[in-house]
Each structure stands twice: as C-alpha cells, then as structure tokens.
Amino acid sequence: MTKHHDIDENSEVFDFSRHKQIAIAKYLPSVGFHADLAATVKLITQEALKRRQIRPHSIEARAKDPESFGRKAAKPSKIDPRRPMYTDPVTDITDKAAIRIITFFPRTVQQIDKMLLEEFFVIEHAVKGESLLEEERFGYQSVHYLLKLNASRTALPEYQRFSEAVIEVQVRTILQHTWAEIEHDIQYKSSSTIPRDIKRRFMSLAGLLEIADREFQAIQDADRDLTEKAQTLISADDxxxxxxxxxxxxxxxxxxxxxxxxxxxxxxxxxxxxxxxxxxxxxxxxxxxxxxxxxxxxxxxxxxxxxxxxxxxxxxxxxxxxxxxxxxxxxxxxxxxxxxxxxxxxxxxxxxxxxxxxxxxxxxxxxxxxxxxxxxxxxxxxxxxx
Structure with a gap:
C-alpha cells in the first residue's frame, strides 16, 4: 500500500504531534521568502490603489508564524478525523504569505476586486460568508483570493524569484474585520450545537453588522451626491x-x-x-x-x-x-x-x-x-x- 508522506495508512492512530513538528521544520527555511513575498505584494497593491485613487483603511502583510503553521498542519480532516487535513502542509497550505486589505465601505471591496484582477493572476476567488452558511458555521462575509504575480512582473529581475509563489489576499470592511477578530473567541462554531437563544443573538448581530455596512455606504453616497449638487449650483452661480x-x-x-x-x-x-x-x-x-x-x-x-x-x-x-x-x-x-x-x-x-x-x-x-x-x-x- 502506498504511503503519503508521514501518513501510515496501516496504523490505527495517526501521530498528529509528529506531523506538526515535521511540517514546522520543513516550513522554517522559507519563512523569510514568504515575508518578502507578502511585503512585495503589499507594496504593489498600495501603488495600484493609489493610481486608482482608492483609499483603504489599512493594508497588513505577514508571513505565517511557524507555530500557527504547525497548528494548521495538524488539523484533522473533516472527511476522516483520523487523518490530517493537509497531507503535505508545505504544498497544501496556501496562506503562508498573506495580505489583508481593510476598507471603510462595501463598494471599495468591489473596486479592489477589479484592481486585483487587473494587477495579478487570480487562481482562486471565494466569498467566505457563503461557504460559512453552507457549513452551518457562524461568521461574517469577507472575500478571499489566491494570487500569483502576473507574467509581466515576474519577467523583471526583482520579481523572478516569486514566479511560482502563491499568496492569499483577504478583503474586508472594518465591520467585517471586527467580526473576524472576535470570531476566534466564539465557542460555538456549528448552528446544530448552539443553544437557541444564543443562536438568535448571533443571527441578529450578523444582520446588524450587514445593515450598518449598507448604511455607511448609503451615507457616503448621499454625502457625495450633496457635494456634487452644491458644486453644480455654485459653478452655475445659481x-x-x-x-x-x-x-x-x-x-x-x-x-x-x-x-x-x-x-x-x-x-x-x-x-x-x-x-x-x-x-x-x-x-x-x-x-x-x-x-x-x-x-x-x-x-x-x-x-x-x-x-x-x-x-x-x-x-x-x-x-x-x-x-x-x-x-x-x-x-x-x-x-x-x-x-x-x-x-x-x-x-x-x-x-x-x-x-x-x-x-x-x-x-x-x-x-x-x-x-x-x-x-x-x-x-x-x-x-x-x-
């Protein structure tokens, strides 16, 4: 029977701890590379947004912490909890390098989506909120991408070493980010196990956040319309x-x-x-x-x-x-x-x-x-x- 990396399919108990330590050891030599990749993509993104006059709240860049990488490598598979989710963590885990773009308004998320499609090669695009609903987990929507630098950039000497590298990009509004930051402290992850009263409160909170995001966008639109109307009247000396x-x-x-x-x-x-x-x-x-x-x-x-x-x-x-x-x-x-x-x-x-x-x-x-x-x-x- 064929063995896959560190998985012994004949054994009854898989050694998750050993799998974690081996994954960390293999990942450690590339941490600097992924930190450089994240910093490079952040810089490219900042310049691209500036050219388009798109103002985000913030852009964060990081290489995945080795201990965090190890914990993720040791996660059990959803299909077979006796086996790890990632048989080859260094290859299978795609957020070793990542940037997070936080915006003020929902419409900016759409503008950033267009920018990413124009500036990078998009491998994967997913709306997290939709997948959470399918998995009956609580969470608030954010957009995730897996990107590579496009061919025109990797043809340049300073970018050649990143030609095959993959980076994850998350795009969220401030309110979506607030939810994501506290989500790690929420004990219940499945709607099938959460008490009904708490479930109602979770659903109400998610709805309030979505309404707040929409209202902030509506206020920005109204302010822009009033400004444009005032400029028109003033210019016409009306x-x-x-x-x-x-x-x-x-x-x-x-x-x-x-x-x-x-x-x-x-x-x-x-x-x-x-x-x-x-x-x-x-x-x-x-x-x-x-x-x-x-x-x-x-x-x-x-x-x-x-x-x-x-x-x-x-x-x-x-x-x-x-x-x-x-x-x-x-x-x-x-x-x-x-x-x-x-x-x-x-x-x-x-x-x-x-x-x-x-x-x-x-x-x-x-x-x-x-x-x-x-x-x-x-x-x-x-x-x-x-």
Whole structure:
C-alpha cells in the first residue's frame, strides 16, 4: 500500500504531534521568502490603489508564524478525523504569505476586486460568508483570493524569484474585520450545537453588522451626491438657498468668489463652517448676500495694511456686515484680545467710511421663512374653487 508522506495508512492512530513538528521544520527555511513575498505584494497593491485613487483603511502583510503553521498542519480532516487535513502542509497550505486589505465601505471591496484582477493572476476567488452558511458555521462575509504575480512582473529581475509563489489576499470592511477578530473567541462554531437563544443573538448581530455596512455606504453616497449638487449650483452661480454650509461647499464657494487659496487646510474650512453656524448662517445664499455688499480686498487693506488670505478676507466682510453681532456670537467672544482686536478694526472701517451693517442671519432666515409661508397661504387662497 502506498504511503503519503508521514501518513501510515496501516496504523490505527495517526501521530498528529509528529506531523506538526515535521511540517514546522520543513516550513522554517522559507519563512523569510514568504515575508518578502507578502511585503512585495503589499507594496504593489498600495501603488495600484493609489493610481486608482482608492483609499483603504489599512493594508497588513505577514508571513505565517511557524507555530500557527504547525497548528494548521495538524488539523484533522473533516472527511476522516483520523487523518490530517493537509497531507503535505508545505504544498497544501496556501496562506503562508498573506495580505489583508481593510476598507471603510462595501463598494471599495468591489473596486479592489477589479484592481486585483487587473494587477495579478487570480487562481482562486471565494466569498467566505457563503461557504460559512453552507457549513452551518457562524461568521461574517469577507472575500478571499489566491494570487500569483502576473507574467509581466515576474519577467523583471526583482520579481523572478516569486514566479511560482502563491499568496492569499483577504478583503474586508472594518465591520467585517471586527467580526473576524472576535470570531476566534466564539465557542460555538456549528448552528446544530448552539443553544437557541444564543443562536438568535448571533443571527441578529450578523444582520446588524450587514445593515450598518449598507448604511455607511448609503451615507457616503448621499454625502457625495450633496457635494456634487452644491458644486453644480455654485459653478452655475445659481440660487444657493438650498445649499447647506459644509467645509466642502464653503471651500468651493469661496474659491469661486474670493479666489482659491491653496494654503488653507481642511481644518480651516471646518472651523470657518462652525463659526458661520455660530453666527447664525444656515445657507450659502446668506454668505453670498453678505459678500456682495463689500469689497473684500478694500476691507483687508484697511484692516491689515494689505491683501490677506481667503478666510481672513471673509472674516473682515463678516465683521463689517454684522458689526457687534460678529463679536458677540463668535466662538472667541469671551477672549479680551479678540474683542479688542475686532473693535479696533471696526473703528478703522468707520474711519474709512465703510458702512457697518446690522445684518443678522438669524433674523434674515426668519423673514425668508415668513415670506415663504405667506406666499404659500396666498397661493392657496387664490386657487380656483372646484
């Protein structure tokens, strides 16, 4: 009878411990090679995602730990528990080198799938969640690939040694990864053995995670749609009363009206958005109305002696338009230095015959709402009777 490696088919008890130790001994000399392979595939993946402007949460790379490799080598077969699952572990175990790509949103998983198909030779592609259901095991979906470097890369000297090497790639969302990380601590693996109450809780949790993933994706889509709509209205110089003040919409609007300023950070626009909301502004239309009444360059020269940056000029216009209300409602209203500085600028404006307005965005919004309500009522009264 033919023997397969370390398996003695005539023996009644297979020596799993010896099988494990032999597997580790055979695997140890190649650990460095698989670490290099994982690092190389990670680098290729990072560059490929960057070219496509796909932003993952993180990319992890590793060579399988020898002890972990040994434990996997010693797993019993599902068909015959008296025999190991892997008769030749060094050949049969395919995750000796692996990378894990974690994404923010489910749609990014699809984008990464397309990238992997274009950049690598895909040997195998599997959705883990589907196989878990078939095996009646609990788990949460993630996508697994077995890849090789494609021929165009292995033709290059630096990649030739990886020409036949296989690497596993896992792609998950953050929520899928959270489930996977705690899955090792879940005692019950089969739905046939789990108590009914705990089973219901497992199923509810899996459903909640899936709903959360979908909702995060829907929120991202809605945010993108609002941003695109705001950019369209701003570019067309259309009515901006429906455009909320957000860091993105404010940046787009100010770039158009006051000129772009590449020195400004995302935090600067986030802060300025909070200031406008604190002052009582609710739409870009109000900001547009205020800016139309003043020459921002003139105010900047009077206040600072020269033309300042985009957001500083906006602050000067707001100060001139709101007067004392700007100082009283500003987040720094409690600071003496702020009050003194702004009142000093107000005096310079007055000395240069700049009209100091009493614009109140809160009152303005109330007037607009009252007018709209009156027009709606009048419209209803003027409708012809049936």
């Amino acid at each position: 009515d901006l009363s429906t455009v909320e003040i957000t860091p993105n919409s404010l940046r787009t609007f100010l770039d158009k009206t006051l000129g772009p300023d590449g020195r400004m950070s995302d935090f600067s626009y986030d802060w300025e958005t909070r200031v406008l909301m604190r002052l009582g502004f609710t739409s870009l239309n109000q900001v547009k109305e205020v800016l139309s009444k003043y020459d921002d360059n003139q105010l900047s020269r009077i206040a600072e002696g020269g033309r300042q940056g985009q957001l500083t000029r906006l602050q000067h216009v707001l100060l001139a338009a709101l007067g004392e209300k700007f100082i009283e409602r500003h987040p720094w209203a409690h600071e003496d230095w702020f009050q003194s500085r702004r009142r000093n600028i107000l005096e310079r404006f007055r000395g240069s015959n700049i009209p100091i307005g009493g614009y109140d965005p809160q009152a303005h919004e109330s007037i607009v709402q009252n007018i709209a309500s009156t027009e709606e009522l009048n419209g209803g009264a003027n409708e012809p009777a049936d």
